[in-house]
Amino acid sequence: MSLDGQHLAPVELLSALNEIGGQHGIGRIDLVENRLVGMKSRGVYEQPGATILATAHKELESITLDRQTMHYKDVVAQRYAELVYDGLWFTPLREALDAFVDVTQKHVTGDVKLKLYKGNCIIAGRRSPYSLYSESFATFGASADYDHADAAGFITLFGLPLKITALSASMSDV
Numbered sequence: 001m002s003l004d005g006q007h008l009a010p011v012e013l014l015s016a017l018n019e020i021g022g023q024h025g026i027g028r029i030d031l032v033e034n035r036l037v038g039m040k041s042r043g044v045y046e047q048p049g050a051t052i053l054a055t056a057h058k059e060l061e062s063i064t065l066d067r068q069t070m071h072y073k074d075v076v077a078q079r080y081a082e083l084v085y086d087g088l089w090f091t092p093l094r095e096a097l098d099a100f101v102d103v104t105q106k107h108v109t110g111d112v113k114l115k116l117y118k119g120n121c122i123i124a125g126r127r128s129p130y131s132l133y134s135e136s137f138a139t140f141g142a143s144a145d146y147d148h149a150d151a152a153g154f155i156t157l158f159g160l161p162l163k164i165t166a167l168s169a170s171m172s173d174v
Contacts, residue, residue: 020052
């Protein structure tokens with residue numbers, strides 16, 4: 001891992017990001033939590049380095065993971081956090097979730113440029129050798145990779161269940 005082109009060990013990286021992020025007010029949160037036993041408690045936390053790393057990592061995931069995997073990964077992340085919070089680390093479920101995470105993270109690598117300003121991590125760029133983004137596929141202009149005529153059939157098929165629902169609703173009013 002590196003910061004501004006300088007390779008750092010994980011602990012050194014987190015320490016440096018804590019210092020830099022702290023100077024910019026990154027990672028301060030004040031929240032009310034739902035405890036496992038049912039009560040609510042207030043917590044005020046500062047985690048500038050972790051916030052910066054999580055923001056950068058999420059940006060790399062946004063270009064290296066497909067849509068379905070991203071959506072499911074978000075669900076798994078929430079369950080993983082609950083599992084850890086509830087003290088269920090030494091369970092088969094945690095091991096199974098680890099396997100899912102390992103597979104989804106195989107190609108999550110690259111560079112992220114962030115600007116830190118008044119408590120905000122602003123994305124200024126991202127790139128990865130495993131990026132699924134391709135400007136030639138993503139363009140809505142003339143392209144050999146994208147034919148506008150393909151969209152018409154997709155829209156018709158995608159909207160068919162809504163059309164059937166609307167038609168059946170209008171028929172039940174008769």
